[in-house]
Amino acid sequence: MKKQSSLHSHKDILERAKLVLKIEASEVSELCKKLDKSYVSAIKLLFESTGRVIVTGIGKSGHIGNKISATFASTGTPSFFLHPAEAQHGDLGMVCEEDIILALSYSGETEELCKLAPLFKRLGTKLISITGNTNSTLAILSDVHLNASVKTEACSLNLAPTASTTVALAMGDSLAIVLLEMKGFKADDFARTHPAGTLGRRLLIRVEDIMKTGEALPKVSEEATLMEAVIEMSAKRMGMTCVSNKQDAALGIFTDGDLRRLLGKGYNLQETVIKEVMSVKALTISKEALASEAALLMETKKINHLVVINSKNQLIGAIGLHDLLEAKVV
DSSP, X not given: OOOOOSOOSHHHHHHHHHHHHHHHHHHHHHHHHHOOHHHHHHHHHHHHOSSOEEEEEXXXXXXXXXXXXXXXXXTTOOEXXXXXXXXXXXXXXXXXXXXXXXXXXXXXXXXXXXXXHHHHHHHTOEEEEEESOTTSHHHHHSSEEEEOOOSOOSSTTSOSSSHHHHHHHHHHHHHXXXXXXXXXXXXXXXHHHOOSHHHHHHHHOBHHHHOBOGGGSXXXXXXXXXXXXXXXXXXXXXXXXXXXXXXXXXXXXXXXXXXXXXXXXXXXXXXXXXXXXXXXXXXXXXXXXXXXHHHHHHHHHTOSEEEEEOTTOBEEEEEEHHHHHHTTOO
């Protein structure tokens, strides 16, 4: 007969969930104290390698290894996952001397990995291991060992790999990110490995790719009347118009919101000159900036438009929230 859980109440369920997260967070925090010169040695091996990072592990460690390998690959370090069992049946042929092996096993005694370690040595391939036992067979056979031990699993039985797999993943992430920074990997490089989907769009698209220019750009001179500005805004449908002088210097901006406020105060559309009522504190951005930067600036300042200028403060375009939405940047 199936046993009933002792967790019944809303409060008990949430308390247990919080405890799981606290245990895992605590173990990751403790991991910081375990980092030493071995970690530096591992990073140096990875940085100086001319080959690939081949991650291996079995069971839950294998699942974590797959993710770590994917992180390496997406951040500028060629990597793939090698299943230990398949490696013993031909896939070992994918390993080259210049590669680095990153092996995961919490016990450090996983039979499949321990059998592979001498074979890696024979190939001349360097081996980095992440285990929870510094005296394990795998740790001893490794060129560099990283200690990822935990005091307790988040599982109430202290059996299911939970805190230990989280710690191993965090260790792998730290290796990938430190390596990324050492290599000078930039946002543009990241975009090239993520060309599809929202992430790629956010990183690849620049302001100049989607800003309004030429005939599509709402623009009036500083001497224009308020009526002329309204006509320009209506024709270009951006909800604003830029204001510039004869040298195309960006002087300000006038928006639908500004118009509503002025009409409420009884301003005359035919007699009012735009330079008298425009906002001279218009936020600007360069055409080389990422569209994601424009989105962040609009969100932070709670505005819907940015004026695009060149190095001489000349008006060359405008970008609105709608442009970002159409480009699927936000």
